[in-house]
Amino acid sequence: MSIVMSQLIHFVDQALVVAEKPAGLLSVPGRLEENKDCLVTRLQQHYPDVMTVHRLDQVTSGLMLYARGKAMQIALSKQFEQRQVSKRYEALVQGLVEGESGEIDLPLICDWPNRPKQMVSVELGKPSLTRWRVLARDAAAQTTRVELEPVTGRSHQLRLHLASMGHPIVGDVMYDAQPAVRVCLHARRLGFVHPLTGATLEFASECPF
Template sequence: MSEKLEAQVRQFTVDADDDGIRLDRWFKRHLPDASFNLVSRWARTGQLRVDGARADPGDRVATGQTIRVPPADTAPPSARPKRERAPLTDEQIEMAQAMVIHRDAQAIVLNKLPGLATQGGTRTHDHVDGLLDALSFEREDRPKLVHRLDKDTSGALLLARTARAAAFFSRHFSGRSAKKVYWALVVGVPDIADGLIELPLAKQPGTGGEKMHVDEENGQPARSRYRVIERAGNRAAWVELQPHTGRTHQLRVHMAAIGHPIVGDGKYGGQAAFLTGGVSRKMHLHARRIRIDHPDGGKLDITAEPPAHIAETLEMLGFDPALGNVPFDDSPPPATREVKKARAKAHAKQVRKERRGERRGRGKS
């Protein structure tokens, strides 16, 4: 490299907010014009270095390290300019800030409203991600989402206020050390009051990936703990749920698979998921509590009060809210008979499908 080109090489020092993040994430945050392919090429040719050593995009950086980046004129301009976000209305700002139930230097916890999506998508214009500008408070940058809740699921949603906190929380979510407790009302009462559901899940064909189902052959492992808190005769039960894995719609699919769909969840429970007698048709699934290590030490342990429709149903059925505050139990029980029956049913369905395929194949020969 010529002396002139070497003089144009840029040096950056990793600050505390970026401690522990991957190098490709550092580029996305600080040099977004450098595409992943370009960064990978720099790495392959030895032009990308951290503290003088060759680096790869997947390497993690630490506070105080020096990142050597090739000259700026080798980076192509962005394919398209970033679209400016529309300013929030006073009503949107008020709604966003009213959801805050915890705030410190590194984290914000919201009690997300039911019916509010976490992120935008096709025909989804109202979402938490679009409200984050209202939650900057004393900081200049907006907080970051580190996990999601379904649109119709209410409750505790964690936001990171710094890049360092975002990387920290993401590691704990991916490592499954973050603990979440949900409250749900389900149709009927499970035979066993404390059970573990182990049924693999996959995207259901023909639904565009918008619906999941139990798939013993090709599904990803999924484990959910449930405990019955109270029951209303044989009509319904109030249960505590703890997901031990993080599959899409996991709790909803698992409860429906053992014959006890979540009240209001017509997507997985059909008409059987709706109770009569004035019970709300909204989904009765609430992220009650989240517990996770805090970037500054100690634990973040926050509970979120249920929304009006769930609180009203609990009262209508005569349940005592104080009974729902049970301690975490990290030692799951064995799989229940209901789970074994559901697993056998899914396996039989798969066998029937394969046999139909064999018969069709013989007919063509």
Template sequence: MTATIIDNFVAPECFQKIHILFKSTDFLLINKPSGLLSLSGKNPLNKDSVHFRLVQVFPTASLVHRLDLGTSGIMLIALNKPVNANLAKQFQLRSVFKTYVSVLAGHVVDDSGQINMPIAKDPLLFPRSKTCGEHGKQAQTNYQVLERLQSPLSTRVRYEPLTGRTHQLRIHSQHIGHPILGCDLYGTQQTHKAANRLMLHAEKLQFDHPVTGKRIMAECACPF
């Protein structure tokens, strides 16, 4: 018997604007604010989203990837079906290079390393996922320490996810004992309240231009 999952979550209203970093006839690069859904939810109260806002101005806009509600930063938006198919294939083949900046609770000891821990959905704690060596899907994240901070005791890191599992960076941060500050799902009440937002920002994105094939490197400065 399969349990029915009911999602009663309603996203708080987001007053921040989407900033367009680059615009062409084929795609957009935008800076998504923290607190805005990437795609509208099934609940009609969750209509506001990146996609909902963009199609008011760019009717053919479609998402080829998403960022979590609390994550800010760079997103790539297709403006026609062939470009969507091309970019989606690049994500599928893992030829898109992404980096994030985050602030973690406590001091991470090693200056760099790789977190290699499979991730699976947690059917008992929707919408959470969990580390699961037996049934999880492969998940790998490289990290580099940028700065160790004292107040609060925390570490600024740059993350490079080699896979794209749901909540991967948040779960891997918790797995190594250093939850992302401001995270409501993977951490403690103390680490959740240590920041007024999820301290995770999509900083860089590298991909092949869907028409010319030229390698593109886009960057969006971290706001924290």
């Protein structure tokens, strides 16, 4: 296994793999040939039975869980569906957020003419809930560092919810942020129950921005 790949893996056994996705790398293959490179295909070069359980946006970095084999994929996917997986993200957003914590409850739906962009739709959107907590404020830079808990798992949920607050994630030009080196969103913590042993596993990843 290459040094680069070994640095991406947090945990591996006969049931699952926990890996670190770099910002800019796809979680799963895209339709076009130039978008075939992704984290799951890289993992499959070393563990051919690896299968996708969930996804992160291409712009997002951080922890991802992959199953080894169909039975483990079903078991782990069920934990996501039943909201038994603990997920925490860290983001740097534009502006100084008022208050110390709160919830964003806005229904989301795909903005089809502009996909993959999502939009808020009270009439047609799916229920979407994000809990947030301020970690730090930088008055000089006019930014706020926040911890995020996505209670639901809609596409672009954290990105659009924060933009809807008037505080888009730094670098997220899709949702009206100013350009930056990267979109400052990182999957920092991941917790779930091992499908074979029943043990609770918790993983952490240092925020790179």
